Structures are given as structure tokens and as C-alpha cells.
Amino acid sequence: MKVSPLFRAVVGAVFLVVSGPALAGLKTVKVTDTVYALVGDKGQRSPENYANNATFGVVVTEDGVVLVDAGGSYKGAEEIEAAIKAITDQPVKVVIDSGGQDHRWLGNSYWAARGARLIASEAAVEDQKARASMEQTMLSQLIGDSLKGTEPVYAQETFAEDLTLFVGGREIRIVHAGPAHTPGDSFVWLPDDKVVFAGDVVFTERLLGVLEVSNSAGWMASFEAIEALDPVHVVPGHGDPTTLAKAKADTYDYLANLRDKIRAHIDDGGDIIGSVDVDQSAFSHLENFDTLAKRNAQKVFTEMEWE
Numbered sequence: 450m451k452v453s454p455l456f457r458a459v460v461g462a463v464f465l466v467v468s469g470p471a472l473a474g475l476k477t478v479k480v481t482d483t484v485y486a487l488v489g490d491k492g493q494r495s496p497e498n499y500a501n502n503a504t505f506g507v508v509v510t511e512d513g514v515v516l517v518d519a520g521g522s523y524k525g526a527e528e529i530e531a532a533i534k535a536i537t538d539q540p541v542k543v544v545i546d547s548g549g550q551d552h553r554w555l556g557n558s559y560w561a562a563r564g565a566r567l568i569a570s571e572a573a574v575e576d577q578k579a580r581a582s583m584e585q586t587m588l589s590q591l592i593g594d595s596l597k598g599t600e601p602v603y604a605q606e607t608f609a610e611d612l613t614l615f616v617g618g619r620e621i622r623i624v625h626a627g628p629a630h631t632p633g634d635s636f637v638w639l640p641d642d643k644v645v646f647a648g649d650v651v652f653t654e655r656l657l658g659v660l661e662v663s664n665s666a667g668w669m670a671s672f673e674a675i676e677a678l679d680p681v682h683v684v685p686g687h688g689d690p691t692t693l694a695k696a697k698a699d700t701y702d703y704l705a706n707l708r709d710k711i712r713a714h715i716d717d718g719g720d721i722i723g724s725v726d727v728d729q730s731a732f733s734h735l736e737n738f739d740t741l742a743k744r745n746a747q748k749v750f751t752e753m754e755w756e
Contacts, residue, residue, distance in 0.1 A: 474498055475505070475532045478690050481642050483509045483619075486684045487532050491655040491736055494551075496595040499525035500588055503552040506637065506646035506684050507533055510617025513542030516565075517637050517646040517684075520556030522588065523598035527559060541565050543616055545623055546604055547648030547686070549576030549631040549662070551584040557602040568612065569604035570625035573633025576662065577603055629668035630660065630686075636675055643681040650675060653688035653699045655736035659748040665704050666756075672701045703732050711749045724750040 474497065475487040485507040494500040500521025508515040514533060520526035533541065546554040546569035554577055557567055569577075581601040588596050614621040625635040630649035637646040650671045659665060675683070676693065683696040710727035725743035732738060 474528055475501065477532055477536065480644055480682050480684060480690050484639065484642055484644050485536055486690045487529060488689055491687055494521060494588065494591045496592045499528055499595050500552055500592055501525040501528060503687055504685055505529055507536060508619065508639065509537045509539055510619045512617035513539050515543040515616055515621060516541050517545050518547055518553045519544050519560055521552035522555055522592065522596050523559050524595055526556030543568065545637055546573055547637065548634040549573050549580060550649055551588060553648065555584065555599055558600045561602050566606055567604035568606045568623065570633045570635050571607045571609055572625060573635065574603050574607055576632045624674065626671040626674040627667040628664035629671040630663050632662055634671060638678055644684065645675055645678060645680040646684045647675055647686055647696065649686040651683060651685035651696045651700045653685045653691050653696055655687055656732065656738045656741045657700060657703065658741050659745040663748065665708055665749050665752055669701060669704050699735060706731060707745060707749050708753065711746065711753050715753060721747055721750045
């Protein structure tokens with residue numbers, strides 16, 4: 450019997466709801482027998498969450514753990530390791546930084562000291578170096594003493610567009626399809642499991658944030674690259690593991706709607722001040738909508754004004 454992608458997505462969602470206890474400030478969600486998500490706060494960075502306000506990925510192999518995203522600080526990485534130890538005795542052997550946002554890479558020094566391979570796209574490392582000082586200054590205000598021990602350490606193993614690893618017999622493909630939330634965003638594809646760790650290409654349950662360094666058109670193209678893989682399980686950069694349909698509704702559809710509304714606004718002679726009034730109400734159910742929607746409109750206006 451032929452099984453439709455929608456049916457597989459629904460079945461996948463059933464398994465996703467099985468989750469372990471919250472440990473080290475992170476909720477552990479079992480995605481498959483050997484794949485987990487560590488789900489952090491969907492709100493702001495704080496001294497309590499060590500800047501781990503994101504979702505991280507864990508792949509358990511016979512030769513050690515592959516971790517997707519290093520944590521937002523040295524102490525944040527310690528918290529991630531505590532959560533991993535509740536899953537497996539295997540050590541972390543590979544850390545993949547999926548982008549240039551602080552919680553994707555500022556825990557690198559912790560993992561480097563433990564001998565882990567650090568991997569990131571060339572564009573991500575360039576972005577990290579450009580914004581390291583600014584990110585640490587911001588974190589010093591938001592998490593205070595919880596930033597202690599955090600030093601910028603960059604991946605020495607880099608790639609331009611994609612890289613395929615084999616760890617413990619598991620195929621792991623890292624893809625940088627182009628700029629998205631940050632210039633170097635990548636996603637991690639496990640073909641045998643039909644799982645994608647989307648990094649900041651996907652936000653669910655909460656509204657995404659369009660940054661000064663974001664590229665909304667590239668962001669949509671990166672999502673389309675994920676969509677083409679037809680994953681059963683999507684582990685977003687923010688929020689709980691989900692289906693492709695839910696990921697598309699909360700991320701791609703939001704960006705498409707905002708870009709359409711801003712294009713119409715520009716074509717009607719509208720300016721950046723009036724851009725905040727474009728209709729985004731279809732997405733008002735998402736967390737952080739009230740704090741981010743108007744800012745997103747202005748950022749996308751600035752981007753599209755010259756397209």
C-alpha cells in the first residue's frame with residue numbers, strides 16, 4: 450500500500466510527543482530511537498537558561514554523540530552535556546554549529562576542550578567572527594555572571610555548501626543552502642531517519658525574528674531545500690520537534706505573507722514607518738508576536754525596498 454507524505458507526517462507527530470523529563474533547563478524529546486531534541490526556552494536569554502533559548506539536536510551513534518549546536522555560553526554547553534548524559538554514556542565527538550547566532554556556537558570552547566570536532570559553514574564562521582563582540586556584549590547584559598568562561602572559539606572544519614559525515618556508521622549531511630536568519634545558516638539531514646535539524650531556518654510555536662543580517666528571500670529558499678527532502682521529523686531551531694506541515698505554516702508561510710504584504714505596501718508608495726501596519730494578524734497566535742511583528746515588517750521593508 451502506498452503511504453502518502455501527509456500520513457507519514459501525522460504518524461511521525463505521534464511519536465514526537467513522547468518526551469523525557471526536563472533536565473538542566475532543557476526538555477528532552479525523543480524523536481527516533483537514537484535521535485533527540487533538547488528544547489530550550491522560546492523566550493529571551495536569561496541567567497537561568499544560560500542563553501540556551503533554542504532547540505538543540507542529539508544523534509547517538511556507536512562512535513559517540515553528534516551534537517547540533519553548541520549552546521549559548523560555556524555554562525550553557527555544560528547544561529547541554531548534563532542533558533545528554535541522561536540519554537547516553539557516549540561522549541560528544543562532533544559539534545555542528547548551524548549558524549552565527551550566539552546559541553548556535555558560543556559554547557564551542559567547552560566542547561573544544563573536550564576534544565570534539567567543531568564543524569560549521571564558511572559563511573557561519575565569517576558571521577560569528579563579525580558579530581562575536583556584539584553578541585558577547587549583548588549576553589553580558591542579558592545573562593550577567595552566567596556568561597563567565599565563555600570565549601569565542603571557531604570551527605576549524607568548514608565547508609562552502611555541503612558536507613557529508615559518517616559517524617558510527619550514520620550518514621549525516623550538513624547543507625548551507627544560502628543566507629537565512631543569519632548569513633551562514635545550515636541544516637543537518639539524517640537520510641536514514643528522515644530527520645532534519647533545521648537550525649534557524651525553522652521557528653515553530655513562536656514568531657521568528659528578522660534580523661539586520663537576515664535575508665528573507667534566502668530564508669524561504671533554504672526552507673524549500675528542506676521541503677524537497679520530504680522529512681518525516683523536523684527539529685526546528687526554536688520550538689518542539691514537529692512535522693513539515695507545521696514547520697511550513699509557522700515559518701515559510703509567515704515569511705511569504707510578510708513579503709507579499711510589504712511588496713504591496715511598497716508598490717502603493719508606502720514608507721518604512723507605515724510598514725508596521727501591514728496585516729500580520731493570521732500569525733498573531735504565535736508566541737512573541739507582539740514584540741517582533743512590527744520590527745520584522747521594518748526589516749523586510751528595508752530588504753525589499755531595493756529588490
